[in-house]
Every structure is written in C-alpha cells, then in structure tokens.
Amino acid sequence: MSLLGDRQQLAYIAAQAADARVNVELETEGMTLNIGPQHPATHGTLRIIARLDGEQVLWADPSCGYMHRGYEKLTEVRSYPQVTALVNRIDWLGSFANEVPFILAAEKLMGVEAPSRAQHIRTILFELSRIANVTLFLGDLGVQLGAVTPVFFAFRDREYVLNLIEGATGGRFHPNFDRIGGLKDDLPAGFIDETRNVMKKLRGFCDQIEDLLFGNEIFQSRTRGIGVIPKDVALQYGMSGANLRASGVDWDLRRDQKLPLAYDKVDFKVITHPDGDSFARCWVRLQEVRESTRIVDQLLETIPAGPIMAKVPKIIKVPEGEAWVSTENPLGEMGYYVVSQGDMGPFRVKIRSASFNNISITPWLLKGVYVPDIITILASLYFILGDIDR
Amino acid sequence: MSSTTDTPTETPRDDVRDAEIARVCSALGTAVVDSLVKPNDDMWIRVTADAWRSTGETLKSLGYTYFGFISAIDWLPSPYGRGEDDPTAPPVERSTVIKQGYAGGDTRFQVIARLVQPFTTLGINIKVDVDDSLMAIDSWSQVFAGANWHERETHEMFGIGFNGHPDLRNMYLPTDFEGHPLRKDFPLLARMVKPWPGIVDVEPLPGDDSEEEGVAS
Numbered sequence: 001m002s003l004l005g006d007r008q009q010l011a012y013i014a015a016q017a018a019d020a021r022v023n024v025e026l027e028t029e030g031m032t033l034n035i036g037p038q039h040p041a042t043h044g045t046l047r048i049i050a051r052l053d054g055e056q057v058l059w060a061d062p063s064c065g066y067m068h069r070g071y072e073k074l075t076e077v078r079s080y081p082q083v084t085a086l087v088n089r090i091d092w093l094g095s096f097a098n099e100v101p102f103i104l105a106a107e108k109l110m111g112v113e114a115p116s117r118a119q120h121i122r123t124i125l126f127e128l129s130r131i132a133n134v135t136l137f138l139g140d141l142g143v144q145l146g147a148v149t150p151v152f153f154a155f156r157d158r159e160y161v162l163n164l165i166e167g168a169t170g171g172r173f174h175p176n177f178d179r180i181g182g183l184k185d186d187l188p189a190g191f192i193d194e195t196r197n198v199m200k201k202l203r204g205f206c207d208q209i210e211d212l213l214f215g216n217e218i219f220q221s222r223t224r225g226i227g228v229i230p231k232d233v234a235l236q237y238g239m240s241g242a243n244l245r246a247s248g249v250d251w252d253l254r255r256d257q258k259l260p261l262a263y264d265k266v267d268f269k270v271i272t273h274p275d276g277d278s279f280a281r282c283w284v285r286l287q288e289v290r291e292s293t294r295i296v297d298q299l300l301e302t303i304p305a306g307p308i309m310a311k312v313p314k315i316i317k318v319p320e321g322e323a324w325v326s327t328e329n330p331l332g333e334m335g336y337y338v339v340s341q342g343d344m345g346p347f348r349v350k351i352r353s354a355s356f357n358n359i360s361i362t363p364w365l366l367k368g369v370y371v372p373d374i375i376t377i378l379a380s381l382y383f384i385l386g387d388i389d390r
Numbered sequence: 391m392s393s394t395t396d397t398p399t400e401t402p403r404d405d406v407r408d409a410e411i412a413r414v415c416s417a418l419g420t421a422v423v424d425s426l427v428k429p430n431d432d433m434w435i436r437v438t439a440d441a442w443r444s445t446g447e448t449l450k451s452l453g454y455t456y457f458g459f460i461s462a463i464d465w466l467p468s469p470y471g472r473g474e475d476d477p478t479a480p481p482v483e484r485s486t487v488i489k490q491g492y493a494g495g496d497t498r499f500q501v502i503a504r505l506v507q508p509f510t511t512l513g514i515n516i517k518v519d520v521d522d523s524l525m526a527i528d529s530w531s532q533v534f535a536g537a538n539w540h541e542r543e544t545h546e547m548f549g550i551g552f553n554g555h556p557d558l559r560n561m562y563l564p565t566d567f568e569g570h571p572l573r574k575d576f577p578l579l580a581r582m583v584k585p586w587p588g589i590v591d592v593e594p595l596p597g598d599d600s601e602e603e604g605v606a607s
Contacts, residue, residue: 065562072547073571077473077578077586108431235508237536238457249508256511258430322492324432324504324515337502337515339463339491345472350502352459360539389562 012225019056019370030058035374037066046359046385050366050374057374060366062359067389075349080106080180080316083346087336088174090353091387094133094330096125096165099178102349104259105325105338106180109318113260117306118182123262124195124299125168125177126327127292131202132161133330134289137382138209141282144379145222150212157205160198167191180316182309192300199293206290214283223279227365227377230276237364238357241332242288243381245272246280253328261327266298278380285382317344331355331387355387404429410512411435417448424493436493436517442501443528443554445516449505450533454514458504460530460540462520462548465490466498468574473581495519499550501527503537526551547572 036047045066051058071090075083087102088095100122107113114122139154162172167188169175177184213219229239234247244251252270254263271287273280318340326335332354339348358381365381366374407427414435415422421441426434437445465488475482488498492515499520506513520527529552530537541552542561549570552558560567569576 065560068562070571073576073578076468076574077581232455233535235456236534238459238534239536251508251511253511256509320489322434322515324513333458335458337459337461337504341467341489343472348463350459350461352504356539357457357459357536360536364535 009225019054033371037063046383046388048362048366048374048378050371052371055370057366057369057371060363060374062362064359064388067385069386069390071390072349072351075346077345079344080318080346083349084178085174085176087351088176089386090351090390091133091329091331091334091355091384092173093136093384094129095171095173096129096169096175096177097133097327097329098334099176100126100261101325101327101329101334102336102338103178103180104327105323105336106316106318107260108323108325109321109338109340110180110312110316111319112181112310112312114182114310115307116262116304118308118310119260120262120265120299120303121168121183121187121308122178124296124303125165125175126261127296127299128161128165128195130330131289131292131296132158132165134285134292135161135202135205137285138206138213138282138289141379142213142219144375145219147213147216147219150209153205153208153212157202160201164191164195164198167194179309181312182307186308187303192303195296195300199297202293203290206286206293210286214286220279222372222376223277223282223380224275225277226373227278227369227380228276229361229365233361233364234276237361239332239361240354240357241328241330242271242284243281243332243358245270246284247276248272248274253326253333257326259325259327262299263295265302266295268295268298278376281380281382315344317342318346326352329354331382331384332358334387351390353387353390355383355385356390359383359388402429404431406512407433410514414449414452414514417452418445421445426493433512433514434493434517435514436495436519439518439521439527442518443530443533445518446503446505446530446533446537449514449516453507454505456506456508457534457536458506458513460501460503460537460544462499462501462544462550462572463491464499464548464572464574465495466574470577470581473578474586493517497522499525499548501544501550503530505534520550525549526553528553529555531555546570549573 031052033050033052037045047063048060050060071086074086083102084099087098090098135154135158139151142150165175166172168191169177229247231247231249234244250270250272255270268291271284273284320340320342322339324335324337326333334354335352337350338346341347411425411427411433415425421437422435423438424436467485469484471484497519501518501520503516504513518527529541531541541555542558544550545558546560546563547570
C-alpha cells in the first residue's frame with residue numbers, strides 16, 4: 001500500500017509541476033466561481049465563493065447564514081425541557097446526539113443524575129444516531145465522486161436504523177426523547193433483538209461500501225493526498241471528531257471524558273489515521289461505524305434493570321450557575337455552555353457545534369487546490385448545514 | 391488575585407484542577423482578576439482586557455492548544471422577560487440589576503473563550519470584561535486560527551469589536567442588518583406580535599397517573 005501511495009504521490013507532484021509550467025507559459029485569466037448556495041455538492045445552502053486562476057483556487061470563502069435560525073436567541077425564551085425540541089434540528093441527521101449534551105449540562109447544574117438504565121439507553125440511541133448519520137455520509141461520498149450506487153445502499157440501510165430510532169422514540173429524525181433526569185419512555189418490546197439484527201446488516205453495509213468505494217482506484221486517486229490537514233493546524237482551528245482523528249490525533253471524548261453515559265462499560269477502539277487527507281477522513285468514519293455497531297452490541301447485552309427517570313420536580317427550575325458539557329457527536333465535538341440564573345429557562349446558551357469549527361478551515365485548506373478537489377474536500381470534511389448555521 | 395474555590399463541607403477535592411489553576415495563574419501573573427475551580431467539573435479564570443491577547447498566547451504555550459470557542463454573554467436581564475408577555479398589555483417593569491456569573495465581572499458584556507489541553511481534556515473557560523465605552527477587545531485570530539470565525543460571529547451578534555481581526559464581516563446576517571440579535575435588549579419579534587402558546591408545558595412523568603395526558607394544548 002505504501003508503494004502505491006508513493007507512486008500516487010509522485011504522480012500527483014508531477015501533475016502539479018506540469019500544471020505550474022502551463023500556468024507560466026499561458027496567460028490565465030482570473031475568474032470568480034460561485035458554488036451554491038443551491039448546489040448538490042454543498043449538502044444544503046452553503047455558498048462558496050472561489051477565486052480561480054485557471055483550474056486552481058486562489059482563495060475560497062464560504063458564506064454561511066442561509067440557514068441561520070437563531071437557536072441561541074430562541075433558547076433564552078424557552079424552558080429547559082422545550083430546548084431539546086430546538087436542538088434536535090441542529091444536526092438533523094443525528095438528532096438524538098444533539099439533545100444529550102444539553103440535557104447533561106442541565107442535569108449537571110441541577111445536581112441530578114439519570115439512573116443507569118437511562119444512561120445506558122441514552123448511549124445506545126446516541127450510537128444509533130451516529131450510525132444513521134455516518135451511513136448517509138458514506139453513501140453520499142460516492143455521489144460526490146460520480147459513483148451513484150453507494151447512496152442507494154446507504155439510504156436502504158440507514159432506514160433500518162431510523163426504524164429502530166422511530167420504534168424507540170416515536171420520531172425518525174427528531175426524537176425529542178431525552179429528558180432532564182432520564183428518558184421519556186422505556187425501550188419497546190423486541191427492540192433488543194431487532195437492533196442486533198440491524199447491527200449485523202450495518203456491518204455488512206460497511207463491508208459493501210469498503211468493497212465498492214474504498215478499494216476503487218478512482219476513489220483512491222481522487223482522495224489520497226488531497227486536502228491534507230496537519231495535526232497542529234487541525235487543533236488550532238478546533239476541528240474535532242473524525243476530521244481530527246484522521247490527522248493522527250488520538251482523542252475521542254467518548255473515551256477520554258468522564259460523563260454519565262455508558263461508554264466506560266464498553267470496550268471499543270478509537271480509530272485514527274496518520275495521513276490527514278480526504279481518504280483518511282472517509283476511512284476513519286467508515287471504521288467508526290463498525291466500532292459503533294460493536295458498542296451497541298455490547299450495550300445491548302448489559303442493559304441494567306431499574307427506573308428510566310430520576311426524581312425531578314414537575315416544573316423544572318435550574319439553580320444559578322454555569323456549565324459546559326460536550327460530547328463526541330457524529331460530526332465532532334458538540335458542546336453547550338449553559339448559563340442559568342435560577343429561572344425556568346436558560347439565561348444564555350452558547351452552542352458550540354462541530355461543523356462550524358470544521359468548516360472554518362476551508363479558506364486555508366482550499367487555497368491552491370483544483371476545482372474538482374473542492375468537492376471531494378468538502379465532502380470528506382462532512383458538515384451539516386444546520387450544524388454550521390444553528 | 392483572589393482564588394475562590396467552591397467548597398461546601400464534603401465536596402470532593404480536585405487536586406488536578408487545583409494544581410492546574412495554580413500553574414495557569416502563576417504563568418499569567420497580574421493578568422488574572424479572579425479564578426474559580428469547580429471540583430471534578432471545570433475551571434474558570436477572568437483576565438484583564440489589556441492582557442486578553444497575551445493570555446491566549448500564554449495558555450497556548452502552557453499546552454492549551456485545542457481551540458474550543460469564543461462567544462460573549464450579555465448580563466443585562468432581558469427587558470422583555472422570557473417573551474411571555476401579552477403583546478397587547480402595557481409593558482412590564484423589570485429589574486435591570488446585573489447578576490454576574492462565575493469568576494465575577496464588572497461590565498454588562500463579557501467575552502468568554504474555552505481552550506482545552508488535548509489528550510487530557512482539561513479545559514479552561516476564560517472570561518474578560520468588555521468596557522461599555524470601548525466595546526472592543528484584542529483579537530485572538532493571530533493566536534488561534536479558529537478564532538477568526540468565532541469573533542466574526544460574536545461581532546455581529548453582540549456588537550463587540552476585535553482589534554486586529556483581519557475581516558469582521560457579518561457571518562450570518564445580511565450586511566445591512568441593524569442591531570445585534572443576541573443582545574438582551576434586542577427584541578425577539580415573533581414573540582412581540584403573537585402571544586406564546588407554550589407557557590404551560592408540564593408533561594406527565596412516566597409512571598404518573600396520566601389523566602392530564604392529551605388535555606394540554
């Protein structure tokens with residue numbers, strides 16, 4: 001693999017040198033290319049203004065805000081239980097994962113801890129939303145590169161996971177299931193067996209995608225060595241999640257942070273890749289889906305009995321204080337800084353979403369790349385528009 | 391420099407964070423106005439506005455290389471309450487007394503940033519008072535590249551300037567938008583024109599006799 005990698009690297013350098021020569025010999029004219037706001041490659045309404053010299057990007061500037069909904073302002077006029085309905089819509093592909101850090105922050109301020117059964121089920125649903133989210137990424141990745149088949153597999157297999165989430169919570173996309181002190185409801189009958197089956201199917205899906213996509217020569221040559229982010233740059237920009245681990249940083253909040261979730265009861269690997277290129281980011285995500293299915297399988301074995309709700313008052317008032325809780329969401333580190341002044345609703349909530357930081361690297365990263373690579377780089381960074389704009 | 395630790399009688403001690411805050415405070419010296427450790431939770435420091443940029447540089451050299459976020463807090467109590475007033479009724483008089491949060495403060499606006507030591511996940515929240523007449527502090531964009539966008543967002547949402555920032559364009563709002571939406575005195579217009587139907591929101595707990603269920607709304 002390293003031999004192939006070297007050869008590809010050489011080919012890429014040679015191609016770049018040839019292009020540079022052409023650029024010297026030919027007078028090229030600058031041109032501004034508008035990608036988006038409505039463009040299939042931007043997964044929503046992100047607009048990228050790219051200044052080109054021939055095929056090469058001189059500078060690129062993402063323009064956000066087409067989907068800004070002002071959730072930070074809205075939380076100030078909602079009560080704590082009502083906020084979960086809002087934050088569901090931040091990263092809409094992994095909605096349940098958005099609720100958890102907010103609820104944990106509120107619980108931390110109140111000094112409440114959910115019973116272990118609730119923590120366990122929370123973790124299961126958290127991982128299921130990660131699987132649902134990243135599955136779609138893996139399918140969509142192919143579409144960005146002109147391979148249409150994987151996306152159908154992805155939609156088919158994601159549906160199994162969404163059915164599980166719907167069965168447990170009542171909502172396919174926006175469960176709104178997490179409560180301060182526990183969960184709204186217990187798991188439905190048959191959930192455990194069905195989940196086990198689905199996890200098996202999902203592992204099959206991972207194998208299939210790996211066969212179809214990751215071994216493909218075109219896929220490799222379009223992602224390897226493209227969009228390389230070194231470790232220290234990634235940290236400076238506050239990148240997180242698979243993007244950070246693909247730059248060789250061995251850091252996963254599920255493992256490294258102590259939170260009232262059930263991650264300390266399972267054995268899982270944190271996947272890293274030393275390369276930091278587009279391929280590494282995609283590969284890390286693929287492996288993470290596999291690990292997530294393993295986590296879910298282990299958690300299903302050990303769901304403790306007991307209540308799913310701690311004793312909390314009916315009308316929730318959160319004592320004065322400030323709390324920061326962040327979790328390892330499908331897209332990266334998602335955190336809430338909650339300021340409470342003893343009211344029924346939060347005084348101020350700062351939502352630190354993963355995509356905002358992850359995408360803020362694009363002006364740096366897109367400088368000097370070629371136009372087709374913009375698409376692969378953006379696809380491999382993996383952002384959700386709602387998660388950037390909030 | 392005063393060190394206040396939140397220690398009710400049987401609170402567990404947190405030697406790691408106590409040692410860490412001592413290290414940070416001694417490195418920053420007179421820049422630190424106040425500091426707070428919540429055992430097994432988090433650390434807060436408040437620094438002077440003059441030392442804001444050097445604080446970032448010092449913390450970075452102390453190992454806080456992971457950039458979390460920058461934002462601001464407007465401590466003024468909202469003149470509109472929680473948006474639950476009847477829009478047809480005369481406006482309600484509300485207290486304007488500012489109640490500051492952890493690590494104190496003297497001004498209405500505070501900028502808050504969070505940095506983390508990678509691999510230990512030891513994080514620190516840094517607050518700084520923003521003078522009401524200046525409404526600007528130094529920029530961190532030269533220290534942490536990721537601060538660039540966060541400062542743009544803070545600038546448009548709170549109207550706080552960042553000296554030395556390369557490009558304080560609006561992040562989300564149109565260029566000609568007037569006002570700063572996350573300030574407490576910026577009204578949430580949707581609530582101004584129509585009463586909020588969600589004031590009563592009590593959901594029966596599981597296991598409760600749920601006779602009220604379905605009656606709400």
